[in-house]
Amino acid sequence: MDIATIVGFVLIFALMSMGMGFNFGPFIDPPSFLIVAGGTFGALFMSFPLNVVLGLPKIGMKAIKNQVPDSAGLIATLVSFSEKARKEGLLAIEADIETIEDDFLKKGIQLVVDGTDPELVKNILDTEVGFTGERHELGKSIFKSIASLGPAYGMIGTLIGLILMLGSLDDPSTIGPKMAIALITTLYGSVLANALGDPIANKLEFYNTKELAFRELAIEGILSLQAGDNPKVLEEKLKSFLSPDERASLSKEEGE
Template identity: 40%
Template sequence: MRKRDILTPIGITLGFIMIMLAILFKGGMEGFNSFLDIASIFVVLGGLAASLLINFKLEQIKLTGKVMKEAFHQNDHRLKDLIGMFIRLSERARREGILALESEMDEEDDPFIKKGVLLAVDGVEPEVINDIMNAEITAMEERHYKGRAILEKAGEYAPAWGMIGTLVGLVLMLNSLTDPATLGPKMAVALLTTLYGTVMANLVFLPMANKLAAKTEEEMFTKQIIIEGVIGVQSGQNPRILEEKLGAFLPKEEKEETEDEAVFTGESVNEA
């Protein structure tokens, strides 16, 4: 299941609001208007687009919007619920046989879980299941890397194009040294491209790329739990032992919460 990650839009919006408030407090609306320059925007966005077109294939460029959209969503895989599902599958497999799990997979939304359990139902060796599913994780990691590489490169190129725009502005300014009254305004406009490029890199592109990298690590971690769960179910492990094994993947806070719940209900997580 996927849900919206509200922190990404909140962070981007908050960053822009703080910048605008700083400008308004110091210079009012007149100061705010001085920070808008169409030519500077064209230099940064146009140069950035040109660099990305040179750096990447057209197929990758087309995926930019989809990749950026991923930073606004997150997978709703709760580890406790995931572990609970495998405990339930283990109990049913021991009670009714591994073939009984095939019908359960008809309603499973996660293709990775579905694939692993169906491989187990088909009697594939645990080592082979491990190899197949780990190969899928490696392929996923590579796809994710190629996707966020566009954002990482955009984060590198945006400040560089901002600096190029500033250099262009300085050249134009130096050509008009005979009119000292124009030096201040032209210097301000020249510096705007550096501002635009730096803000875009550090408020949009690089934070999004880092978030996507963190999401990839989280997804790989979750998939490793799934692999352990599938192999545990196939090998007929005692549900309580499987619970202990998968529980090792839980963060400390969730482990303590699980133990507290077990004590409250009079159960023991160590019960065999």
Template identity: 35%
Template sequence: MDKTSIFGLTLGIAAILLGQVLEGGHISSLIQPTAFLIVIGGTFGAVMLQSPLRVFREGVRMAKWVFAPPPSSHAELIAHASAWSHVARKEGLLALETRIPTLSDPFARKGLQLVVDGVEPQRLREVLEVEIDAWGAQMKQGAKIWEAAGGYAPTIGILGAVMGLIHVMENLSDPSKLGSGIAVAFVATIYGVGFANLVFLPISKKLMAHVAAGVSLREMLVDGLVGIANGDNPRLIESRMQGYVP
């Protein structure tokens, strides 16, 4: 669980609500279901229009990484590679075949299988780097739907405010309703700007950071597998992989 994300989101929302109270306003005046519907519905409608369904679903699925990041244990991966290199030097590359079914990561399974199959080190690196590039590009597309949402939300919020003002103008005959009507109209703008800068854009940046970490982890594994295929000393392989650790 990423406690920083939880604390950051809570702090941002609490600061805005506290500011509203200190200014003499009421929190209830910021709760407008109609404005929420316009901003959120309009924003995600625009994002779905610009993105293929596969990319949109991937981006929504990735949102859980903000609070529950994907596992990325550098130490565990280095330990695995070190053990594989010792086995390969003592018993040969074919002895690693029994280790493949124990791996839960498809990328690691594929890489180790290529090593067992005797693929040349340079060719091994090329094949796995293509897969890393494809994975990274796919994940970045998913993360960018949140960046797109952050771009659309403020504009949709302004649209909601204008719609509210139109409704106010239709009731000019009743001056007692003008003040509250205008206040309600501008809540849509608050929602648009607030969701963009407190939710959508931060989510996008956090997901991009996790994607970059995933790419680095895979590159580290490739370096280790290439070292095993080359027959490098296990200590050298471990030392080289340690260079990827933040």
């Protein structure tokens, strides 16, 4: 679980609440909320397929539930498979396939054990990586859309409020409520964009980058395993994908 996302979300609203003096009454305006929320989500339904918009909560939860893939652990697994295959042959690692938790790695190892042509293995895995990236891009784009639509409908609400206010200047008692619509819609739109849309989109982009790098690492290791590379060569080749901290983690695991 990504604790940072939860901490950030709590900090945003806790500090905003303190800034409001915990007096929420002046900041609650149903018409303003309807303009911003209705406009934003109505535009989302126009911009994306129905099933994508309805799946928005599930996509958003990925920013909380996802974890950075364990690249160091992947290398250790591939090296152990390489050592076993070098001693007993590729078929010897078939019994270990069911112990693999990552479906992508499991699929690649199974293709290798089945004797699939290396070029075909690479094409199959590259295709899956490509489609995974597209799915992740769609999830990120819907939150980016929220970030752009929220302030836009906040501005529309502001214009509506100003028009209503200017049209009734002869009745001073209506100026306050209509001015509230004008100002609070802008606030709602900004909060929607900067406390939800952009942060979630950025976190999804972070995890997308990490997962695709993890899969590229897996492909390189799978192909090296199929080619019969020396385990030490395979390990050094895959270490080039890691950051210095990840390399240190791998060296620590090897030393234990």
